[in-house]
Amino acid sequence: MRLAWPLGPLGALLLVSSCRAVPILSPPPIPPPSPVSARDSVVSVSLLLDRDFPDPSIVQDSDGTWYAFGTASGGTNIQAAQAPSPDGPWTHLDQDFLPDTGAWTSGRNSWAPDVRVIGPGRYVMYYSGELGNDTAFHCVGVAASGSILGPYKPEVTPFACPVEQGGAIDPAGFYDEPTGKRYVLYKIDGNAVGNGGYCGNGIAPFAATPIMLQEVAADDGVTHIGDAVQILDRDQDRDGPLVEAPNLFRVQGGGGDGSDSFVLLYSNHCWDSPGYTVSYATAPSIDGPYAKAGEPGDSLIGTGDWNLTAPGGATVVEREGWMVFHANCLRGRCMFGAKFGVAGTTVIVE
Numbered sequence: 001m002r003l004a005w006p007l008g009p010l011g012a013l014l015l016v017s018s019c020r021a022v023p024i025l026s027p028p029p030i031p032p033p034s035p036v037s038a039r040d041s042v043v044s045v046s047l048l049l050d051r052d053f054p055d056p057s058i059v060q061d062s063d064g065t066w067y068a069f070g071t072a073s074g075g076t077n078i079q080a081a082q083a084p085s086p087d088g089p090w091t092h093l094d095q096d097f098l099p100d101t102g103a104w105t106s107g108r109n110s111w112a113p114d115v116r117v118i119g120p121g122r123y124v125m126y127y128s129g130e131l132g133n134d135t136a137f138h139c140v141g142v143a144a145s146g147s148i149l150g151p152y153k154p155e156v157t158p159f160a161c162p163v164e165q166g167g168a169i170d171p172a173g174f175y176d177e178p179t180g181k182r183y184v185l186y187k188i189d190g191n192a193v194g195n196g197g198y199c200g201n202g203i204a205p206f207a208a209t210p211i212m213l214q215e216v217a218a219d220d221g222v223t224h225i226g227d228a229v230q231i232l233d234r235d236q237d238r239d240g241p242l243v244e245a246p247n248l249f250r251v252q253g254g255g256g257d258g259s260d261s262f263v264l265l266y267s268n269h270c271w272d273s274p275g276y277t278v279s280y281a282t283a284p285s286i287d288g289p290y291a292k293a294g295e296p297g298d299s300l301i302g303t304g305d306w307n308l309t310a311p312g313g314a315t316v317v318e319r320e321g322w323m324v325f326h327a328n329c330l331r332g333r334c335m336f337g338a339k340f341g342v343a344g345t346t347v348i349v350e
Contacts, residue, residue: 052332
């Protein structure tokens with residue numbers, strides 16, 4: 001199913017998260033969706049992998065099998081799991097999917113992989129690689145494989161590496177089916193050059209941590225087309241030190257005139273604090289302007305919802321109405337999943 005974001009009684013969107021309604025300050029107005037059944041309106045949140053599996057992404061291979069990829073853990077640079085359906089059961093795979101992280105990296109601390117099926121026999125992994133120059137900075141790398149199971153071979157140079165701004169992390173691919181265009185989103189890691197404090201960026205003057213959108217060639221997923229465009233940045237009162245972990249999808253018929261709109265999932269605050277969330281912003285076109293949902297303190301999923309702590313790093317499978325994300329668990333940061341639906345004038349999360 002495709003997600004829809006309906007109108008509230010005063011023309012504002014309503015989001016219900018853990019039984020609370022939040023007005024969404026997001027122009028343009030979005031019309032009500034077609035009626036759905038109560039079954040379709042429920043979102044169930046479940047633990048999918050009871051192991052450390054941060055920053056999960058999810059993709060379906062051509063044979064129907066689902067794969068999730070996660071940040072380095074347990075001695076691997078990039079880990080993965082597979083399942084027959086998005087809600088599992090998930091089986092962790094005993095394999096390093098990126099044994100060579102690239103000559104430009106330290107070979108350690110690879111973060112937030114996102115794998116995309118570009119075409120028959122071409123799979124591309126976007127990832128955050130730690131620079132090999134005795135700094136803690138990361139940059140976005142790209143690796144390719146002829147099989148979803150890899151191994152993935154990295155490009156010689158980084159995909160995006162604005163070192164003077166703190167580097168770049170958290171890449172996510174997006175294929176816009178109606179236009180046939182392909183994009184990569186990432187975060188400029190400004191808090192890596194912040195003035196210290198909360199997540200490195202809690203002391204003024206504060207550094208920007210913009211989310212960037214880069215068009216790439218649809219047939220290879222790597223070649224840049226034009227320059228990256230900034231589509232979001234942190235607000236001190238709302239987001240604290242950063243915004244990160246972008247993930248984009250199109251909403252069919254989401255515009256006020258029946259045109260489509262775009263939803264950008266992101267996380268804010270610090271990954272190791274209870275303030276970390278899954279939040280979102282909406283826009284009438286892919287390059288914005290994006291308006292963040294709700295007021296400062298609101299989120300789609302936050303600490304306390306379903307007894308979760310520090311949920312973040314969400315990835316949506318648009319056609320399935322399914323999302324994966326991580327949250328704190330006894331083993332580290334485990335992978336959780338949730339299925340979306342729409343009921344009347346609200347999105348239900350319960």
